[in-house]
Amino acid sequence: MKKSDHLLKGLLSAIGVLVYTSAVAWLGFHNQEIFGKPTNFLTPLFVLLLFVISASITGLLVLGKPIHLYLSGLKKEAFTLLFATLAWLILFIIVVVFILLIQ
Numbered sequence: 001m002k003k004s005d006h007l008l009k010g011l012l013s014a015i016g017v018l019v020y021t022s023a024v025a026w027l028g029f030h031n032q033e034i035f036g037k038p039t040n041f042l043t044p045l046f047v048l049l050l051f052v053i054s055a056s057i058t059g060l061l062v063l064g065k066p067i068h069l070y071l072s073g074l075k076k077e078a079f080t081l082l083f084a085t086l087a088w089l090i091l092f093i094i095v096v097v098f099i100l101l102i103q
Contacts, residue, residue, distance in 0.1 A: 006081045006084050009065065009081055009084070010081055010083075010084030010085040010086075010087070011088050013061050013062060014085050014088030014089045014092060016061045017058050017062060018089075018092050020054070020058065020061070021054070021058065024050065024054055062082070065081055066078040066081045066085075069081060
């Protein structure tokens with residue numbers, strides 16, 4: 001596989017993480033409008049379960065394919081894809097921080 005393929009796949013994985021975390025952040029930002037004020041045990045339970053599910057989903061998006069490549073013996077490709085995905089995520093964070101600073 002070419003290096004450009006890994007960059008594209010890394011970008012797609014990073015966009016998946018960005019979209020998913022944006023949805024969860026939106027839900028967290030609007031939680032009182034959607035669910036009302038927390039009044040019982042179920043609200044913190046929901047938040048913790050969402051946290052665990054989010055960690056699993058983002059972990060699969062970032063690590064799933066690199067682990068598969070690594071276990072298939074394609075170690076160099078696995079690390080290239082992993083670092084490409086992380087580089088895209090770092091770029092996204094820099095863009096978000098920049099947007100926050102100019103507001």
